[in-house]
Structures are given as structure tokens and as C-alpha cells.
Amino acid sequence: MSETAAAPTAPLRARAEIDLAALRANVRTLRALAPGAALMAVVKSDAYGHGAVPCARAAVEAGASWIGTATPEEALALRAAAGLPEHIRIMCWLWTPGGPWREAIEAGLDVGVSGMWALREVTEAARQAGTPARVQLKADTGLGRNGCPPGDDWAELVGRALRAEAEGLVRITGLWSHLACADEPGHPSIAPQLTLFREMVAYAEQQGVRPEVRHIANSPATLTLPESHFDLVRTGIALYGISPSPELGTPADLGLRPVMTLSASVALVKHVPGGHGVSYGHHYVTPGETTLGLIPVGYADGIPRHASGTGPVLVGGKWRTVAGRVAMDQFVVDLGGDEPEPGAEAVLFGPGDRGEPTAEDWAQAAGTIAYEIVTRIGTRVPRVYRNASV
Known part of the structure; x- marks a missing residue:
């Protein structure tokens, strides 16, 4: 509640x-x-x-x-x-x-x-x-x-x-x-x-x-x-x-608008050389010199670990993909040399109006349904209400 x-x-x-x-x-x-x-x-x-x-x-x-x-x-x-x-x-x-x-x-x-x-x-x-x-x-x-x-x-x-x-x-x-x-x-x-x-x-x-x-x-x-x-x-x-x-159509097809937008503040941006392992198990290794961004949410916040290597995030106006494994409290994206400031917004999903991913995009990335994506967002993530008054 x-x-x-x-x-x-x-x-x-x-x-x-x-x-x-x-x-x-x-x-x-x-x-x-x-x-x-x-x-x-x-x-x-x-x-x-x-x-x-x-x-x-x-x-x-x-x-x-x-x-x-x-x-x-x-x-x-x-x-x-x-x-x-x-x-x-x-x-x-x-x-x-x-x-x-x-x-x-x-x-x-x-x-x-x-x-x-x-x-x-x-x-x-x-x-x-x-x-x-x-x-x-x-x-x-x-x-x-x-x-x-x-x-x-x-x-x-x-x-x-x-x-x-x-x-x-x-x-x-x-x-x-x-x-x-x-x-x-x-x-x-x-x-x-x-x-x-x-x-x-x-x-x-x-x-x-x-x-x-x-x-x-x-x-x-x-x-x-x-x-x-x-x-x-x-x-x-x-x-x-x-x-x-998806068989019934997109939210827009059905006259609906997604209610939740999930975002986080970029916690760190750093330069790394090619061949640098990222996150547990080094399932992602940088293909060349690049920049990495740390997104401070993880599976304890409801980010599906099954989306490791596939989950989409909008940072600096571009789609990024989770690089390596989603950890308990954080994951990493390869920024490809871009350098957003720490504190920049990373949008995991929303209505899609700004080009951001949607909950359905995360569902596809994790092999699940959009119901699970929104329902699993945990209590460490504050809910902030817009348009509370009619």
C-alpha cells in the first residue's frame, strides 16, 4: 500500500x-x-x-x-x-x-x-x-x-x-x-x-x-x-x-497510456580500455576503448537478472544495453565513448514518448511479460506521483 x-x-x-x-x-x-x-x-x-x-x-x-x-x-x-x-x-x-x-x-x-x-x-x-x-x-x-x-x-x-x-x-x-x-x-x-x-x-x-x-x-x-x-x-x-x-496490440493501439516511468541517476562514468571485463563473470568484455556508465539499480530493485546483456536503457538520448550481468544493486551500460555527467537521467522504461524503452521492451529482453516488469519494481524505488489532483 x-x-x-x-x-x-x-x-x-x-x-x-x-x-x-x-x-x-x-x-x-x-x-x-x-x-x-x-x-x-x-x-x-x-x-x-x-x-x-x-x-x-x-x-x-x-x-x-x-x-x-x-x-x-x-x-x-x-x-x-x-x-x-x-x-x-x-x-x-x-x-x-x-x-x-x-x-x-x-x-x-x-x-x-x-x-x-x-x-x-x-x-x-x-x-x-x-x-x-x-x-x-x-x-x-x-x-x-x-x-x-x-x-x-x-x-x-x-x-x-x-x-x-x-x-x-x-x-x-x-x-x-x-x-x-x-x-x-x-x-x-x-x-x-x-x-x-x-x-x-x-x-x-x-x-x-x-x-x-x-x-x-x-x-x-x-x-x-x-x-x-x-x-x-x-x-x-x-x-x-x-x-x-503483444497479440492484442500496443498500448497506443488500444487507446491506453503507460502510467509508470522508471528512471535512475547515472552514478559513475569512466574510461576503460578495450578488453576490459564488466560485471560478474565477465560475460561482457569491451570491444575497444570506451566509456562505461553505472546505473544504480539491480535485481534487488526488481530489475530482472534475465535481462543481463539485453535490457535497454535510454541515456543521453541514445538506447544503451545492459553490459554484462545485472547485479543486486547496479548494472553497467557501455556508453561507446559518450560522457554524460554523473547524475544524468537513465530511463529504463516509460510510455515511449521520448524514445525511451517500454515495459514491453524489457519483457522481451527478459523473456517474460510486461505485467512482471512493473509488478516486481521493489520498495527501495520511491513512487513519485504526478497529477494527483483531478
Whole structure:
């Protein structure tokens, strides 16, 4: 739940600049794509590394009416933070036995329930609290992670939840699921998942469930599958201006703007001869006389070690590449004889407006996805917020 002052008081070793105006614009774009549905802003994992509290506030300012987190602890911290209107619903879904059910009930959270053990625990906590729990039953329509399978298991979960509702212990506020391959246009799993979701929802409603919301759409489905929007869309990575996958297009193609810009101050520039080894293992040796720049962030800050030798950085208006291994606290770039002053800005990624790399460029360099690039930026890197006021 990190929150950092809007402006630094001294030069920073590194900074992740978060443009809240871009986030608001992304929310408005996503809402326009699903005009008949409410929008949930998913701010799990500290808003994918962007800062849960400021990002939740900005999303609500732009029209989000739900906030989503993975863990109950994330949701409880968000509910306790100042600045979110009481009418904004907060949902969390990743529970383990013995979780803080009573605290969640008393905080008015919506809780995901995927199996009988969770329903038993939440109903007992509601009995102790003297307040009904807001429960959303999750159907496993084909992702194979959390969620209740169709058939007898779903029938039992729905039946027991309805009995608990009749006893005043729960209120079934939602029926939901999650798509496995919405980020792969035309994937053959998409249509069967949507069909099964409709069938499982229809069964629950035939038994007497009257949900406030039915939802299955994540970011890629919100962007490309109008038939998946139902009553609510759950938008995560797209909020932060990152395309869910290159196959769907760039952020600009999708009408989105990246929210995070990661930069650092060049810590040292020095001349070295040809044949000079750089960083651990000497996986990079200078091909000739050159200058090296030291960038004071490393894998402890979330810079992927897998991007050793490939990660792009903008220094002095030119793309540079990580020379040798990324270390815990630092890495080196070969400046090719250029001599920027110590303290010059090195931009690792951003929107790309100034020719800088993007999070997707780093994902390609590290053999991963852009989600991981932004989410892994650690707490040693201060978040500095721009456009905090509407």
C-alpha cells in the first residue's frame, strides 16, 4: 500500500514516476468499451507496483465503482486507508483456511468463495460477527485454478450458500469466473468458457440466487470481447496502460497510456580500455576503448537478472544495453565513448514518448511479460506521483 510524496525533496537514486492522469484516462477508455457494465479497478500487488492507495483513488475519480485485490489483507488495508468513498465496493478472492473472515465481514468486503471449506468458514465468521457476509461464488469454467467445478460440486456450493442466505448468514452478491486465454485472440477455449459460465449462472439463478453482479471479463476480454462484459468488468493491467499481450496490440493501439516511468541517476562514468571485463563473470568484455556508465539499480530493485546483456536503457538520448550481468544493486551500460555527467537521467522504461524503452521492451529482453516488469519494481524505488489532483 505504498504512497510517496508527490515531489522529491532531493535527487533520487531511482524513481518510479506514476502519472495518475494517465491512469484516469485509461479508466475512461475502458469504461467506454464496456458502457453497460460497472468497472472494477484491480489493485492487487500494490496496484501492479504502482501504489494501491493512490491508484485506487484515481480510478474511483474516473468512474470505477469496484476495487479488486487478491488477498484479504490487501483489501482490509485499502478499506482502512483514507480517501475511498464508503459506497465503493472492495472485493478480494485469494483465501486460505483460517483467513481473516470476520474482519472482512465487518469491513463490508465482498469475498470470493470457491469451495465448501471457504463457505463453512465464512458462515461461521458471520455467525460470530452477527452480520451477513457478502459472498461471491466463483465458478471454474476452464482456467483450472481457483473456482468451483461444474456439476455436483457447483450444485452443492450453490445449495449450501442459499441455505446460509436463508439463515441470514450470507448474501450472495456475485457469480463470477476467470478466462484462461482471453489474451490470445480467437483461442478455442474462449467460447466454451463463456458458454459454461452462462450455464452455471443460469443454474444458480434457477435455484434462487439473485446476484448483484455477474462477471468474467479481465483486461483482454474487456478490450476485445464485448460478449463477456455481463454486469462488471475486472480490469487490471490495462488500467496501468500496458497491453495484456503483444497479440492484442500496443498500448497506443488500444487507446491506453503507460502510467509508470522508471528512471535512475547515472552514478559513475569512466574510461576503460578495450578488453576490459564488466560485471560478474565477465560475460561482457569491451570491444575497444570506451566509456562505461553505472546505473544504480539491480535485481534487488526488481530489475530482472534475465535481462543481463539485453535490457535497454535510454541515456543521453541514445538506447544503451545492459553490459554484462545485472547485479543486486547496479548494472553497467557501455556508453561507446559518450560522457554524460554523473547524475544524468537513465530511463529504463516509460510510455515511449521520448524514445525511451517500454515495459514491453524489457519483457522481451527478459523473456517474460510486461505485467512482471512493473509488478516486481521493489520498495527501495520511491513512487513519485504526478497529477494527483483531478
